[in-house]
Amino acid sequence: MSVVPSPRGKGARRWAEAGALVGAGAVAAGWEAARRRDLRRIERDPAHALLADVPRGERLDLFSRDGTRLTAELFGPADAPPLVLVHGWTCARRFWTCQLHALADHYRIVTYDLRGHGDSDAPADGDFSTDALAEDLEAVLEAALPSGQRALLAGHSLGAMSIVAWAGRFPREVERRAAGVALLNTGIGDLIDESLIFKLPSGMRRAKAVAGGVFLSASGPLPPASPISLRAVQYVALSPSASPAQVAFCQEMVLQCRRDVRAGFGRTLSRLDLADALSNLTVPALVLGGMRDRLTPPPHLERMAAALPHLSECVELPRSGHMSPIEDPGSVDAALERLAVTAGLVPAAAAA
Template sequence: MSRTGTPRRPAHVTSGPFAPPAPARTLTAVSADGARLHVEVHGPEGAPAVVLAHGWTCSTAFWAAQIRALAEDHRVVVYDQRGHGRTPASADCSADALADDLEAVLAATLAPDEKAVLAGHSMGGMTLMAAARRPGLRAHAAAVLLCSTGSSQLVAESLVVPLRPGRLRTRLTAAVLGSKAPLGPVTPVGKKVLRYATMGPGAAPDRVEACARIVHGCARGPRYAWSRVLAELEIDALVRELRVPTAVVAGTADRLTPPVHARRIAAALPVCVGLTELTGVGHMTPVEAPEVVTERIRELVRTYVAVEEDVA
């Protein structure tokens, strides 16, 4: 996104397993307030559907590994959240806007009675929780996967600033995560900072590189605007409204949304079908542990989408 709000192609790796594949088709979904969302569809028409929502400062490129693995026998829908990737920024940055956008994407890509597995990472998981009461989610969600996410107290419980819990740590964390400073080009120092804040200590260099290019491709304005929304997020009550089978994945080395968030969500979910904690993995679970996340999505499709199709 440029400073003027014109969509730009997100920065990312251009080869290897973490390069995003070319979509079978692209389209624009129009949200409730007129926001125009960039949407990509991968894989064969008629295959079981999976809808993936990325997190803060990311883009459709974040799901490259899952798209490549799933698109052979699934129809994979990915979209850029407003202000990210190729979706223009909007004046409305809120949890309700995230839910509106998800409903618009589901309506634009799924048949009226079609069920899908919905997966969200970080802010994408918050999107799914924010939409828990929405007719669109209830009509289309066969099952949900929440990766590395939280529903409240995101700043207070972050471990990015290595201090004891308290007001000082909270203030410093808010300043760090809500910084308006430009990220600039990807450099060795920048990759070290990103790895510390968002990935596990054993993350492979190519995965750090992929995440750095995606995150550094997010424009400063939307990055700051959404940081303010996340700092004040409080959607605990909506977790209890997510009444479809829901699996949770978290990394034990996640500093942004430590495992306490995943455990709290899993305990509150009406139909929790498993909490997976990945030892030594940080916040970027779909990139750091792509095989695990992909297989969890496959399991949900096999178990719940097939059941829905048989009932129909």
């Protein structure tokens, strides 16, 4: 026996369907309004014009020991003191835009894309280890610097870990190649345990380790740019006081990073332990961190400062998150220049 819906039942369903459509339309309209508000705030931000003006230098393609092609870029006077800048996880060499604007007139700046990031190739064998990062940095120094020239090496996050890993793998090269090192917003181990991304009670350490491992090594695609992703990037990587253009600049880099590269390095980060290599950095060293950094919070800064053989300065930025070279470029630039003086590298302006 069949049941014939009453006209009243059909009407109720139609009203429900119409209501659902109206609700969906309201959500879409609200989403679009939020997106447009974000765009207006980004465009009005004084930092927007500077971050949008990415300097262009002399491109240099080179190969690491395992055959992975890396892309580097050189800026500034060829006879100026060399400054090598190494970006972090899910970023690219344009991460250093603020430093290039501020320092390229006085330093010979070398930037490069980590393997799998930006214009550099991903490794054919999937090697995203710290040893591979060390060999990449060694290849860049050999290709970009004249023989015997010493540089200031500055790295952010995974870039700083690359410098520490390089010192562990090539200890005899440290004083031959480096006049000083700057370790910015980074750590040498216990990244998940110290992270403030997942705030769980102390008794749930195991659950935090599992959640952190999943977060770092996730290989799924990230959602496209949206009001939600913008706020998610700010929560994870920047402080609440970061400007709209600074957050948007970081969001663009993160979303452009290949998912397999993000996951490959995420697995490396989840089991990172570079404590033994830190003692090989026997040149003047700067450590700098943001007091509102959730990814590598202040305990990492304190631990590195206590362990470095030749600590030059420990800088704490009270309002900065994990992206200090973007969030507080003036303080980072000034700290790098102080380290250059300590390391005996005279800027071109001073030499003149």
